[in-house]
Amino acid sequence: MDIDDILASVDRHNPSTPESTALDHQLLTRFWVAERGVSELLPWPGPLMDRMMDRVRRQIETIEDLAATSADPTTTTTNNASTTNTTINLTLSILQTDLSRTQYTLRSLLRQRLAKLTKHSMHYLLRISSPSLTQAQSQSQSQSQETDLRPEDSIPTLGHEGAHPPLSAPEVKFLQAHQHLLAKHYGDAFLGSFPPQLRRLDDNAGGTSMVQGPEVREVVFVRCLVEEVRVVVPPGDGVEEEVVGGTAMRMGDVWAVRWEGVRDAWGRGEVEVL
DSSP: HHHHHHHHHHTTOOTTSSSSSHHHHHHHHHHHHHHHHHOOOOOHHHHHHHHHHHHHHHHHHHHHHHHHTTTOOTOOSHHHHHHHHHHHHHHHHHHHHHHHHHEEEEEEEEHHHHHHHHHHHHHHHHHHHHHHHHHHHHHHHSSSSSGGGGGGSSSOOOOOSBBBBTHHHHHHHHHHHHHHHHHHHHHHHHHGGGOOOOOOTTTTTOOOOOOOOOOTTOOOEEEEEEESEEEEEEEEBBBSSSSEEEEEEEOOEEEEHHHHHHHHHHHSSEEOOO
């Protein structure tokens, strides 16, 4: 029996699972590499992760069933039974290896995303917050007594529960809990002794913001996947308006470019991060 046939047999009994198991693994690996290669948080691939987690659950159930069958003490010691056990053990070993590969990729991906969330927690909270609610929250704080202002009061309010692109729903809950704990710790440690106007975690007095976001101008290596991709030069560094690069990437070309110049092309699937 071929190894690919053994892996595909896990999904064969479930018609709702896509038959392109290898394609999902390739997409997951590409997204994992891209998440590790860029500084900002990439949009959460909800459908892909749902399919992968469903496949992992069913594969764990299959492994448990095979393990119980191979360990059954009622199995006879005939040659036929011995051959069957050998086939089961081989299948079990292959499935466990494939499961470990998938679990490693998923764990590494989630740890990378959590590291970005904890590093730029306030940036992403402001990004996913509702502007109207945040403005109303600021107005209510300005009307209250300044002596009661706490670092936790500067945390923006989210519009609704659930997912907020580019974050998933569990990531939003983690981000809120992490920032509240961090703000309370800062308040107890040193911010509580500061003047009220200096206790905010999102202060931008003097034109300098305390909230630091990811560096989108870092250089990444990308491969072109379509016939032609033009690198975008955003405004800044002497450029007044957005400029599309005159030299185009051709299919198969590998370039070192700024992430901000190919971010939209990556979102359209025209390039992949190496």
